[in-house]
Amino acid sequence: DAGVIQSPRHEVTEMGQEVTLRCKPISGHNSLFWYRQTMMRGLELLIYFNNNVPIDDSGMPEDRFSAKMPNASFSTLKIQPSEPRDSAVYFCASSPQVTNEKLFFGSGTQLSVL
Amino acid sequence: GENVEQHPSTLSVQEGDSAVIKCTYSDSASNYFPWYKQELGKRPQLIIDIRSNVGEKKDQRIAVTLNKTAKHFSLHITETQPEDSAVYFCAAGRAGTALIFGKGTTLSVSS
Numbered sequence: 001d002a003g004v005i006q007s008p009r010h011e012v013t014e015m016g017q018e019v020t021l022r023c024k025p026i027s028g029h030n031s032l033f034w035y036r037q038t039m040m041r042g043l044e045l046l047i048y049f050n051n052n053v054p055i056d057d058s059g060m061p062e063d064r065f066s067a068k069m070p071n072a073s074f075s076t077l078k079i080q081p082s083e084p085r086d087s088a089v090y091f092c093a094s095s096p097q098v099t100n101e102k103l104f105f106g107s108g109t110q111l112s113v114l
Numbered sequence: 115g116e117n118v119e120q121h122p123s124t125l126s127v128q129e130g131d132s133a134v135i136k137c138t139y140s141d142s143a144s145n146y147f148p149w150y151k152q153e154l155g156k157r158p159q160l161i162i163d164i165r166s167n168v169g170e171k172k173d174q175r176i177a178v179t180l181n182k183t184a185k186h187f188s189l190h191i192t193e194t195q196p197e198d199s200a201v202y203f204c205a206a207g208r209a210g211t212a213l214i215f216g217k218g219t220t221l222s223v224s225s
Contacts, residue, residue: 033212042217043158043203056212058115091157100207101146105157 004106006092012112018080021109024073025094033103034067034077037089046090048100049075082113116141118206120216127194129225137204137216138186144206147180147187148213152201162189194223 005024013019025032034046047057049069057067064083069075079086089110093103117140127133139147148163164171164178164187171178175194180187191198201220205213 035215043215045212045214048212055210100209100211100213101148101163102160103148103150103158103213105159107157 004092004094004104006090006106006109008109009107010110010112012114013082014114015083016081017113018078019082019086019111019113021077021079021090021092021111023075023077023092023106025075025092026096026104027073029094029096029104031095031097031100032069032075033093033095033100034075035091035093037091037108043091046077079111082111084113087111087113116144116206116211116214118204118214118216120204120219122219123217124220124222126222126224129194129196129223131194133191133194133198133221133223135189135202135204135219135221136186137188137206138184139206139214140185141206141208142185143208145208146206146213147178148205149176149178149189150203150205150215152203152218154200158203191221194221196223196225199223 007022033048036044045059047067052069067077089108091105091108093105095103120137145166150158151161152158164180175192177190201218203218204216207213
């Protein structure tokens, strides 16, 4: 298995532009998580899905952020419009159980908003 | 919701010394406590975890201890090596919730 696959690895965009981050979880995993990592705040939970259903989106900063999981093998995190303070590394992770245990992280997307 | 505090934020040790990283959590219902290691530019990876029905768990040079009453848990690394240099994250959670992570500890092991 190739593990959790995220794309793109790097994204540089200008303020106000729409950004879409993509994630393919490990096949058979039931849970998918989006985390944001910054030096100041560490790893922050944005949203997580169980069997494709959003369970907890309380970490989504504001209405500019949205996430979807249309099927068991794909999820997107969209920022519209993007702002410089959104610059961070965004990680997707999946878990083989309907819990939060044994998370497998993707390589992350380094987002820079100019 | 859950809140996890992690200390210290940075830790420097000499090769062969021990390193200890401590975390506290706020939600008494949390029952799962993993530790992740993140090397520079890489993804976080699970190195050890413990459940609330266990007080201590060891895996070679690393061990984790849990004090449920005080709501704190610790990572112990013995005989540190340069390849142990990384950022270490603790986390806490329970069934039906996502893991909440501490802010991380940057461990530097000098030879």
